[in-house]
Amino acid sequence: MISRNKAKFIKSLQLKKYRKLERAFVVEGAKSAMELINAQYRIIMVVATPQFLLKNEERLATGDFEIIEASEKELSALGSFQTNSDVLAVAETRPNVALPIREDEYTLVLDDIRDPGNMGTIIRIADWYGFRQIIASETSAELYNPKTLQASMGSFTRVNVFYGDLHAFLTPFKAPVYGAFLQGMDVHEAEFAEGGAIVIGNESRGIRPSLEPHIDHRISIPRYGQAESLNAAIAAAVVCDNLMSRRKR
């Protein structure tokens, strides 16, 4: 049984304001919770059904965090989603630390990705294609939003995301910067250097004009049909796939 105060604390973390204030966030569901517990995050508490606790007893015993038993019903009432009601974990957010410039690998640069589902999906794509870091504009969807975390399917534990000024990041960046545009060089014909940055723009407005001077190569996904555009996460995946299949090493 979870105390009223703790339930209130966990529920407050559905709001960004309290996530910032408490420097804490919640992940829901067995897969994400276990990935979090195994990653370099400081866990504050795990709330789970007796069945889940029994099944994961060994792994949980080694952790330095509070374990609270709760019914599925209590868990659903605490979480943001209707499903995933066997466990949730509360952890400390990580400080937003500037990422190093790495010119022998690729960094994803997100200019105002607003939808948390897209943000989480892009983190999962970065993790699949082996990108270790993402720089997102401060206007982009928050990493610790429950929808971002859910869409990332645990990949947020492996990809470093820094929110900051994209001009400041791109100005000293010497390796090639590629940007995804509706008009540009066919991505199927583009040549990709060993390392660089890929800029993905906002869902409806694309890359903001003031960033264009930083972009060395405008690339574009050829269209064979009639849709006006592709979803931002889809475009990111197609660019990453082309990049990794033909990148110079």
Place this chain on the structure above:
Amino acid sequence: MISRNKAKFIKSLQLKKYRKLERAFVVEGAKSAMELINAQYRIIMVVATPQFLLKNEERLATGDFEIIEASEKELSALGSFQTNSDVLAVAETRPNVALPIREDEYTLVLDDIRDPGNMGTIIRIADWYGFRQIIASETSAELYNPKTLQASMGSFTRVNVFYGDLHAFLTPFKAPVYGAFLQGMDVHEAEFAEGGAIVIGNESRGIRPSLEPHIDHRISIPRYGQAESLNAAIAAAVVCDNLMSRRKR
């Protein structure tokens, strides 16, 4: 001002049960509504703000449907989404008609895509890459679900989607059938015939084993990092992109 009865009718269409019963559905937002009006759908009514009606007067005047003026507040109360509150259109659903086997182009085959956001995104991808038809298992997310329609960004008006038995479709299919699996031939090295079918499986379980005998080529998106899998719509996009870039013609 919209009558109580009409408001009740429109709101009922948020539920699949009433969409089936009334053979009608709702699209929200200017882009989707105008694409619908310009497509081969029978429109029942358009509910819009006075500003929207004035701006689109000419196009709307040629239509054979009822036009109802409403405030933004009334429109938000009628729709499923918080935004998109300047117009909604109600149209008749199309009958679910079996699609022809086309062996000189590609058909997307969806085995149990459950999430309406993924379904809509895949329709948009099909439209971008020039696929004219999709066959979806009956367990797949519904075309007329508001989230499917929204994610498709108007592409549902251009791509034909048929819900039916995938065995019945694939049994007489003679062109190559490719299936996206976690283990298979590297999609970057795959050769693609002029026409065929691409099978995309369920978000968590993939393609069901009983469909495997229909699949001629198991293809797989190479993983360079650590994510366990890619989202189903992302996988569909990457496969379509590789296919279109190297398809024989």
